[in-house]
Amino acid sequence: MELNIFVPEYVDTTIMDKCFLDRVSTFTPIQSGSFSPEEKLKALQKFIVLEKDHFMVFLRGGEPFKCSYQSRNAIMYEIRYGCWWKSFDMKFPSENGLRLVKQPPIHYFVRSDDSDSLHLNNATEDNTIVEYFDNDGDVDLESFAKIVKSKPHCVQKYFIINSGSEYRAVETDNVANTYVFSSRLKHRIVDTLASGKATIETFIEEDKHLEEKLAKPERLPGFKLRDADGNVISDGEPFALQILGDREGYESDELPKKLSKGERLFYGKDWLTIGFYIHENQDNFLYGHPDGGVYFTCETIDDIVYLKCGDSYLYNNLERPFNSISIGSAVPTKEQRIQIHYNDDGDIMLSGWGDRIYAMCEWVKFSCGSIGFNPSEEQLRWESPMELRIVRV
Numbered sequence: 001m002e003l004n005i006f007v008p009e010y011v012d013t014t015i016m017d018k019c020f021l022d023r024v025s026t027f028t029p030i031q032s033g034s035f036s037p038e039e040k041l042k043a044l045q046k047f048i049v050l051e052k053d054h055f056m057v058f059l060r061g062g063e064p065f066k067c068s069y070q071s072r073n074a075i076m077y078e079i080r081y082g083c084w085w086k087s088f089d090m091k092f093p094s095e096n097g098l099r100l101v102k103q104p105p106i107h108y109f110v111r112s113d114d115s116d117s118l119h120l121n122n123a124t125e126d127n128t129i130v131e132y133f134d135n136d137g138d139v140d141l142e143s144f145a146k147i148v149k150s151k152p153h154c155v156q157k158y159f160i161i162n163s164g165s166e167y168r169a170v171e172t173d174n175v176a177n178t179y180v181f182s183s184r185l186k187h188r189i190v191d192t193l194a195s196g197k198a199t200i201e202t203f204i205e206e207d208k209h210l211e212e213k214l215a216k217p218e219r220l221p222g223f224k225l226r227d228a229d230g231n232v233i234s235d236g237e238p239f240a241l242q243i244l245g246d247r248e249g250y251e252s253d254e255l256p257k258k259l260s261k262g263e264r265l266f267y268g269k270d271w272l273t274i275g276f277y278i279h280e281n282q283d284n285f286l287y288g289h290p291d292g293g294v295y296f297t298c299e300t301i302d303d304i305v306y307l308k309c310g311d312s313y314l315y316n317n318l319e320r321p322f323n324s325i326s327i328g329s330a331v332p333t334k335e336q337r338i339q340i341h342y343n344d345d346g347d348i349m350l351s352g353w354g355d356r357i358y359a360m361c362e363w364v365k366f367s368c369g370s371i372g373f374n375p376s377e378e379q380l381r382w383e384s385p386m387e388l389r390i391v392r393v
Helices: 020-024 037-043 069-080 085-091 141-149 183-195 200-209 261-266 377-382
Strands: 003-008 025-030 046-050 055-059 065-067 106-111 128-133 158-163 166-171 174-182 239-243 270-275 284-290 297-301 304-309 312-316 325-328 338-342 348-352 360-364 368-372 388-392
Touching: 003 069, 020 025, 020 069, 037 046, 037 055, 046 069, 055 069, 055 085, 065 069, 069 085, 069 128, 106 141, 106 183, 141 158, 141 166, 141 174, 158 183, 166 183, 166 200, 174 183, 174 200, 183 200, 183 377, 304 338, 312 338, 348 388
Parallel strands: 003 025, 003 046, 106 128, 106 158
Antiparallel strands: 046 055, 055 065, 158 166, 166 174, 239 270, 239 388, 270 284, 284 325, 284 368, 297 304, 304 312, 312 325, 338 348, 360 368
C-alpha cells in the first residue's frame, strides 16, 4: 500500500533524511494556497503534508498531528500498515509540540540493489533513517561515521550497514570496532544497540560462549538415570519431571484444601505432561503445564535408557515442526532416540540422539509450554535449554 505525501512549493525534499518507506510513497507537489486537506480527506483516509521543520499527518476521525522529522519513517510505517486517529494519538507522545518516537532513529547504510532491509517485511527498520550505496566498493566507514555525526537527531554511538543478507554494526567513534550478524538476529541486535541496552562487545562476548550452550553428543559410559542427589532410578520406577527456570508456576506457601497426594506434588510448579491432537492421527506429544504433570518411568534396552510414559516411549518426532517430542508404542529408532544429559546440579536436559541442540520449552501465554529442538540462531543465543528435575513419587 502506497502512502500519499504532498509537498508544498516551499519544501525542499532533497535536504531531508531519506526513509525506507519513501520507496513505497507517492510524493505529489502542491500549491499551498489552493490545497485543502479537508477536501483531500474526503477522498483519502490518510496522508502526509510536508512542512519545512515538521510534517503533518492527516487521519480521518480527528485533528491533524504535527510530527517531528526525527521519527518520519517510524510514523510512516505505523500509518501505512493501518492506524486510526485514536491509536496514533496514544502511540506517539508529544514533545515540544511535535509527535515523535522518543528513541532516536538508528542510521542505516544500505546497498541499493538487493538488500534484506529493503523487503520491508518486519518492524526492525521502522525507526531509522537511511543512505544508499551502489556496490560494496563504496563502503567507506569513516565517511559513513561523519554522516552520522552530522545528524545529531539519530543514534550517535552506532550505525548499521546492510549488504545483501549480511548486517554489520559499526561503532561511530571507532569504526574498526564492528560486528557482523544475520537477518535472523537483527531485531534483537539493532534494538538493543539503538536503545543502549547492549554494545558490540556484548555480542562478541556472547559468541565466545555459544559452544557452551550446545549439547555434547558423546554418551557417558555405563549411563544410568539418576535424580539430582545421584540416586539411580530403576527401570519401571515412577517419577515426575519438573521444568526448572525463572518461570516457577505460581509458587504458594499454602496449599489449597482437599488436594490429593498427586495434586499436592504438582501444585505451584511447572511439569512435563502429555497432550494429544484432536483432529490428527498422530502420536501424543510432550508439553509443559503448570500445576499438573504425569508420571514417567525409564526402561533400559541394550544399555540404552529410554524415557517412557505408561507403555509408550518418548521419541524425537522428526516429522513435526522443530522435531517435537512425541510418545509412541514402538521402541524409537536410532534417529528418534532422546539423549539424556546431566547439568552441573544433577538435573537433566534432553537432546536428539548424538545431536547438539537441547530441547527448549517456549511458554505460550501461561498455561502451555511448547517443547521441541529449535536450531535457530536466536534460540541458541538467547534462550536457555529446558532443565528437568526428576521428582520421585
